[in-house]
Amino acid sequence: MINTEMPKHQINPNKWIDLYSDYLFNYTITRVRDRDTAQDLVQDTFFAGLKSMKNFKGEASERTWLISILKRKIIDHYRKINSKKGKAEVRVNFSSDSDNEGDWIEQRVADPFDKTAEDNLENKELGLAIHNCLGKLSEKQAQVFKMKTMLGYETDAICNELNITASNLWVIIHRARTTLASCLEENWF
Amino acid sequence: MSKKNNIFISCTEAAHTCNQSQYNEASLWKKIKLTIHLLYCKACRKYSKNNAKLTKVMNNSELEYLKTSEKDALKSNFEKELAKNN
Numbered sequence: 045m046i047n048t049e050m051p052k053h054q055i056n057p058n059k060w061i062d063l064y065s066d067y068l069f070n071y072t073i074t075r076v077r078d079r080d081t082a083q084d085l086v087q088d089t090f091f092a093g094l095k096s097m098k099n100f101k102g103e104a105s106e107r108t109w110l111i112s113i114l115k116r117k118i119i120d121h122y123r124k125i126n127s128k129k130g131k132a133e134v135r136v137n138f139s140s141d142s143d144n145e146g147d148w149i150e151q152r153v154a155d156p157f158d159k160t161a162e163d164n165l166e167n168k169e170l171g172l173a174i175h176n177c178l179g180k181l182s183e184k185q186a187q188v189f190k191m192k193t194m195l196g197y198e199t200d201a202i203c204n205e206l207n208i209t210a211s212n213l214w215v216i217i218h219r220a221r222t223t224l225a226s227c228l229e230e231n232w233f
Numbered sequence: 234m235s236k237k238n239n240i241f242i243s244c245t246e247a248a249h250t251c252n253q254s255q256y257n258e259a260s261l262w263k264k265i266k267l268t269i270h271l272l273y274c275k276a277c278r279k280y281s282k283n284n285a286k287l288t289k290v291m292n293n294s295e296l297e298y299l300k301t302s303e304k305d306a307l308k309s310n311f312e313k314e315l316a317k318n319n
Contacts, residue, residue: 057315061308066298073297083303090311094318171294192256193291194298199258205301218252225283228290 053102055109057094062183064107065090066190067175068114074171075118085121089114177227181220188213189220242266247277255288 068089072082092113100109178186188206191197192213203210242250247270253259254267271278299307 057311061304061311065304065307069299070296079297083299083307087307087310090307091314094311094314170290171296174290174294174296190298191301194296195300199256214249214252218248221252221255221284221287222280225287228287229283 053100053105055097055100055102055106057090057097060090060093060106060110064110067107068110070171070175071111071114072118076121081121085114085117088117092117173228173231174224177224177231180227181223185216185220185223188216189224192217240266240269242270244270244274244277247271247274248280251277251281251284255284 065086068086069082072085073079076082076085089110093110096113100106104112178189181189188202191202191205192199197205199210199213202208203213208216247267250259250263250267254264259267267281271281
């Protein structure tokens, strides 16, 4: 049986925010185009994940599992907007029993190698390629690089917030950029 | 030759200036020294090219990240919820 050879994934909500919040947020914002809504949806996803943790069977990775919950939240979000506008609405009854939330989802996304056709498709999106490469950086490097490059903080502001010197900062930036460039070279350029 | 005003810089310094210029934080004089360095240093030319490419990709990607404060808010909400569930 193939099933017995499937790698089992563990679930540990304590690290969710650090590990996945940026990924989920970025995934959401490309689909809803509004920061506040995206934040709410991400938060809802984490809460829903927490509630249905017992349904996690470890057949998909945590991230894939959370994304599948998030997808449903996004669909729900659009359905809500749609019905507010009084437009035609398609009702699909995913699951009325909230205890089972997360159960049906995993059956659909389960993949022993954690590399579904959809994952491959997602990887083609540049943003996610970058995200995967950011995962190769150390926590500190990723943090500094994100603040500097994506959030556009001033050098001084970052130094104050993280309590490092400017030359520390540039060394970290240098290492981050070198790693990212070679990672993207392999996977994207 | 005084070390400070030497127009020939090391690869380390070239890389540093190159990084700074990705964020528009390099002075004109530094950029001139970098350009001179790139004339004769193939390795740094390659680094500089990749670095510029990375900047371009990052600008095109429209990646959005949670601000530190937003993430902290999310974290504290989540921890409350986590405590409730335990």
